[in-house]
Amino acid sequence: MAIIRPFKGLRPQEALAAKVAARPYDVLSAAEAKTAAAGNPYAYYHVSKSEIDLPDDTDVHSQPVYDKAAANLQRFIQEGTLLQDTTPHYYIYKLIMDGRAQVGLVCASAITDYNTGIIKKHEFTRPDKELDRINHIKTTRAQTGNVFLAYNDVPELNVIIDHWQQSQSPAYDFTADDGIRHTVWVINDPATVQDITVLFAQKVPCTYIADGHHRAASAALVQREFQEKGMIKSAEDPANFFLTTIFPASQLAILDYNRVVKDLNGLSKAELLSRLDYDFTVEAIGHLPQQPAMLHEFSMYLDHTWYRLVAREGTYTTDPIGILDVTILQQNVLDKLLGIKDQRTDKRIDFVGGIRGLQELVKRVDSGEMQVAFALYPVTIQQLFDIADSGQVMPPKSTWFEPKLRDGLLTHLIA
Incomplete structure (x- = not known):
């Protein structure tokens, strides 16, 4: 069964959320990120695409890029652009695109689940793309990119998440320049947090990677290296988990x-x-x-x-x-x-x-x-699940998920 945990999210001040939020690092080029971040010192591209702050001829996979990402992340923390919650929480992330809403739970998923197949995959990964994220995670000591997971609906979980949205005020609520609305709630009630953890452990036999195979693989490889070096001190060490947002299958749409x-x-x-x-x-x-x-x-x-x-x-x-x-x-x-x-x-x-x-x-x-x-x-979500369940991988470029989660709204620190 699925193991998830609340975590102490590193996240922006409410007034800066829209300025911080950035498109996923792997959907735009360095030049596009530089344009998107122009005139915005708060843009998370300074962390996720830190080559924008270095000379144009810089190798985007060189150590200075990762060092700059770490320095920029620390600057955001020191200046108060990003603040870390003092206790572990779950978070609700709602996206609305063209009138269609999907609501996910932001949590830390267990790397053991990834290694044992409870988190199911449907794509091959490339070593060069893995190495890029490995170096980024190791240098920043943070997982800055979210892995998009899906699961078969659990009515009890839907009830809890729906009730929290209706009864609590969001921490962030803004519409990005592409017209997609992003709303985030913080689940800070210990009893509700515990209920969600137990429901996943009892009712969710597996989850499926929809988007983010390289981010997941890289987090697992960093965890293994840290473990081999004796850097992980307990089963609940943050490095044993990775940043995910998990959506019920009924709410997802795959584009062609x-x-x-x-x-x-x-x-x-x-x-x-x-x-x-x-x-x-x-x-x-x-x-x-x-x-x-x-x-x-x-x-x-x-x-x-x-x-x-x-x-x-x-x-x-x-x-x-x-x-x-x-x-x-x-x-x-x-x-x-x-x-x-x-x-x-x-x-x-x-x-x-x-x-x-x-x-x-x-x-x-x-x-x-x-x-x-x-x-x-378009491929259907059931086809994706069937392939993952069979242990096979999909042909390249089979699925396109929209809307996409924004980087920077929640970061998972591992040290």
Whole structure:
């Protein structure tokens, strides 16, 4: 069963919360972070993307970057921009995007759960990305990035979290420049904290990583190093846990994650359409973008025209991986026709998150940068759970979660 703990959150003064809050470190470049932080000395990018405070030619994975992050974090603490709670709390984090709300519990999740598979994964991690976060955590002695977890709904937990929102005033409530509203409550009643801890231990057999595989893996590797060096003194040591926000599955939505390809692998437009007809029904649908309406349906944009592709029976299997639309597209189009064997490494393919809309696909193709685009029906949360339960991993770039948690509203100190 899931082990979670309250923690002494390091968080901004109420008046500075909107200024501190920053997009996740891994969704924007150093240049974009520098622009976002311009004129704002409180922006958490000074911690999460501290290269913005160093010369432009600085290696973003060099030790001076991590040292600067640690120095900036300490400056925020010393100046009172960030204050640490004196006793451990849970926190409620509510996000509203386009009228849809999702409410998560911010807590410290046990690294033992990650190591033993109670926290389930669905992606591979890359050693270089792990090393970046390892060095950041070790140097700052803080987990500054939140891991987004999901779990099957537990009605008793929903009741507690709903009641706290309705009966207590939030610590923070603001709308960011992208229109997403962020509201945070502090659960500071010891009895309620204990009830939540016990309910997770009794009612939640596992949780699933939705977003943040590298952050979770890095926290686990730092914990192992600290343990080997004798730096962890008790089972409740903060380094034995990592910063998570856990959402009930019923509230989550996964957006589509689409593909654009530079060329047709030597095929003409007519040849591609003809060969697609072996594995799909192919229908031209005009010049206006049209989102796929169901599983196994794809939209393709080629030469200023949109096409509907529907996978024929026999082009996919019913196992958790084989039934995914990203698998169907990879096996029957990207590999079979366009010669793309590995989406992770092939430079001819790029990925466009659904948050950007289908017009972004049109733009990329009409500009001449790409020649063809494919829009996919989103993976369902149940498909993600099924794959994680089976111990398998999803194909690359399968899921895009929105809205995203903001960095800086809650930091977990491990020393």
